[in-house]
Amino acid sequence: DAIADARALSRRGAPGGRVGRALTRAQGERLLEALRLDLGWAKVPIIRNRQRALGFVESPLDRFGPEPP
Numbered sequence: 197d198a199i200a201d202a203r204a205l206s207r208r209g210a211p212g213g214r215v216g217r218a219l220t221r222a223q224g225e226r227l228l229e230a231l232r233l234d235l236g237w238a239k240v241p242i243i244r245n246r247q248r249a250l251g252f253v254e255s256p257l258d259r260f261g262p263e264p265p
Contacts, residue, residue, distance in 0.1 A: 199240055202228050 204224030219227065232239070245261025248254065 200237070202231065204228050 204219065204227060247259045247261075249257035249259070
């Protein structure tokens with residue numbers, strides 16, 4: 197198994213004076229969601245607010261924040 201993190205970035209203009217087509221945030225999200233579905237990739241929940249019990253080392257004693265929606 198592998199995890200891929202895809203992100204979309206919109207730029208108003210391209211180098212050399214050429215103006216590219218800019219995407220809004222919502223259009224970028226829809227584009228990435230369509231790409232994920234076409235590739236057959238599943239969504240992976242992101243673990244947030246990790247509080248490590250042993251400082252900088254991962255351990256089974258680590259605590260996590262609230263469940264994502």
